[in-house]
Amino acid sequence: MKPTADDSLRSQLKILATAIFSIAILKKTISGRKWIALCMLILGTVVTQANFDYVQNNVNSLGLGAAICAVLTSGLAGVLCEYLLKAGSGNVTMSIRNVQLGVPSCLLGLVALHFQENEALLSGGFFQGFTSWTWTVIFLHSLGRVLRAIISESNLYKIAFGPYIISDSLFPQAACS
Secondary structure, eight states: OOHHHHHHHHHHHHHHHHHHHHHHHHOOOOOHHHHHHHHHHHHHHHHHHOOTTOOOOOOOHHHHHHHHHHHHHHHHHHHHHHHHHHHSOTTSOHHHHHHHHHHHHHHHHHHHHHHHHHHHHHHHOTTTTOOHHHHHHHHHHHHHHHHHHHHTTOHHHHHHHHHHHHHTTHHHHHHHO
């Protein structure tokens, strides 16, 4: 598979991991119809993105293990975040929870950036190498996240924007490949 196909499949596996963790931690039930939809989503991604003429004999087990860990931790983080937001104290708003979760992450990211890429950061700036495609992908992913936040509040929006949210990462990948 091509790198974009790997990313697309990993993205769909995150959805499956999130469903499994939601059942285990949040005690949610998922109907058989939704399980079929999840499996069809993953199977469809594999079939459309796979290059069946390409044979790779060497599987990088470290990379595969890292990808599986990324999928599992992403799904677990999403479910635990939902658990904390819904089961937390009732007097804390969603905005305050977002700040509580976002500020430490941003600070850790900036510290890591400072130690790993300080020279490049000082010489070229933070946005060095960003192209119009980079900004397009950032915009589409940001729009998807905003829509997800809106959807979590209303079932009406789930119906209206559901297809976009499932495919928000497929369009930039298809355009770039």
